[in-house]
Amino acid sequence: MTIAVKIKNLSVTLSGDVKALKDISMELPVGRSIGFIGPSGAGKTTLIRSIVGRLKPTAGSIEVLGLPAGDAKLRDQLSYMTQELSVYPDLTVKENLRYFAIMMGHTKDTNTIIEEVLNEVDMIDKADSLVKNLSGGQKQRVSLSVALIGSPRLMVLDEPTIGLDPVLRESLWKLFNKLKTRGTTLLISSHSMDEAERCDDLILIRSGKVIAHGSPSELKKQTGTKTIEESFLSLVGGEPE
Amino acid sequence: MSPSKTFATASRVLRQLSHDPRTVALLFVVPPVLLTIMKYVFEGEPQVFNGIAPMLLGIFPMVMMFLITSIVTLRERTTGTLDRLMTMPMTKLDFIFGYALAFSFLGLCQAFISGGVMLGLLNVTVLGGAIPTIIAVVFAAFLGTSLGLFLSAFATSEFQAIQFMPAFIFPQLLTCGLFIARDQMAKPLQWFADVMPLTYSVDAMKQVTLHASWTNELTRDLIIVASFGIAALVLGSVTIRRQEK
Numbered sequence: 396m397t398i399a400v401k402i403k404n405l406s407v408t409l410s411g412d413v414k415a416l417k418d419i420s421m422e423l424p425v426g427r428s429i430g431f432i433g434p435s436g437a438g439k440t441t442l443i444r445s446i447v448g449r450l451k452p453t454a455g456s457i458e459v460l461g462l463p464a465g466d467a468k469l470r471d472q473l474s475y476m477t478q479e480l481s482v483y484p485d486l487t488v489k490e491n492l493r494y495f496a497i498m499m500g501h502t503k504d505t506n507t508i509i510e511e512v513l514n515e516v517d518m519i520d521k522a523d524s525l526v527k528n529l530s531g532g533q534k535q536r537v538s539l540s541v542a543l544i545g546s547p548r549l550m551v552l553d554e555p556t557i558g559l560d561p562v563l564r565e566s567l568w569k570l571f572n573k574l575k576t577r578g579t580t581l582l583i584s585s586h587s588m589d590e591a592e593r594c595d596d597l598i599l600i601r602s603g604k605v606i607a608h609g610s611p612s613e614l615k616k617q618t619g620t621k622t623i624e625e626s627f628l629s630l631v632g633g634e635p636e
Numbered sequence: 637m638s639p640s641k642t643f644a645t646a647s648r649v650l651r652q653l654s655h656d657p658r659t660v661a662l663l664f665v666v667p668p669v670l671l672t673i674m675k676y677v678f679e680g681e682p683q684v685f686n687g688i689a690p691m692l693l694g695i696f697p698m699v700m701m702f703l704i705t706s707i708v709t710l711r712e713r714t715t716g717t718l719d720r721l722m723t724m725p726m727t728k729l730d731f732i733f734g735y736a737l738a739f740s741f742l743g744l745c746q747a748f749i750s751g752g753v754m755l756g757l758l759n760v761t762v763l764g765g766a767i768p769t770i771i772a773v774v775f776a777a778f779l780g781t782s783l784g785l786f787l788s789a790f791a792t793s794e795f796q797a798i799q800f801m802p803a804f805i806f807p808q809l810l811t812c813g814l815f816i817a818r819d820q821m822a823k824p825l826q827w828f829a830d831v832m833p834l835t836y837s838v839d840a841m842k843q844v845t846l847h848a849s850w851t852n853e854l855t856r857d858l859i860i861v862a863s864f865g866i867a868a869l870v871l872g873s874v875t876i877r878r879q880e881k
Contacts, residue, residue: 465878475719478716483648493644495724499724541720
């Protein structure tokens, strides 16, 4: 089993002395979908930003695809979809993709790349629309399509399915599973527990700590519960933070 | 740094503006309209207008590019696009010079339009001729862009970014020699003006207006304006962090 992300005793203190992550360790294998699940404010985004190299760890280490997080060689191997839209609303879908494709180093065949990623998210008919005129779910899919450019080995997606209808969510999960068969590792954060059931592995996070790590069925078995929501509640002992 | 990424960034910024025709129209229509108003404000003293108009031509691009750049880059910082770009294989210089290129180009367009109106319709005489005028205007636009890029790092909202204009540009405007010759100001203000970039941008326009040949002072002014611009760009790239603490 090859490891995509290896985190050792990671602590991150944000400005204002907020301890966002407290001594977290984990090893995440290649080619799986791994869900970071927890309530908002638990530290999911901090963890994600540390993995993509945007945030410097206060203590501990993160290795991504065999390199230290933030290494320049990782920049064309991973993609990051932030929680904000992170596309230009005043450009068309195509113009956005062309720009990001060039930034990823694809100066040739940009049209083919654009067509491919738009097909994946089923947005080809909106290619020439301005992003600001799209619906929330469509914007979300444009942002996701940017993360697909260049078939990255690791995709880090912060709440990628937030605000999407169930049909769309289903089709995106089909896409995620397809990407997995190509060997892509997906890190997906979500605060929705029903989303968690679809991941191969789950990391349950609460108040900056990992409270459980395992597959959905393992976690349910371990806690003797029927849903991930129930296992989460049973793990925290039903106490509010 | 890669030329293709720098150019792609510049063309992306221009494309964003092209989808906003009202902004582009304001950018190109407002300066000549203001110049025209000035002409009639000084109807009784045409020679005063002849002295002021070229200076204004150097001030407009600086002020407008400053405002637009600071807001556009602030948006990059707050909407997540910069966050995403900084995980991609591009350099900060691609980003920064892309902006500088795009807005200097807009400054060039503005210079052609306003300069054309000023020289052709408003009958302003510039002894140095059209080409040095346009060069000086493009330098001013470059300066405005660089300052906007740099200062946008210190704004956390668009309201703040807009307030930077009266805070940073107006003092320079008051002391740059537009209202009164600089040597007639109080000494401390002269010292202040000596270290402010807009002073040299306006001085360059004066040189172009008053001298038929390219003067050493003009060269000096342009070098100083460009140095301020480059310094602001370098400082601006420092404010963009790949990895935050």
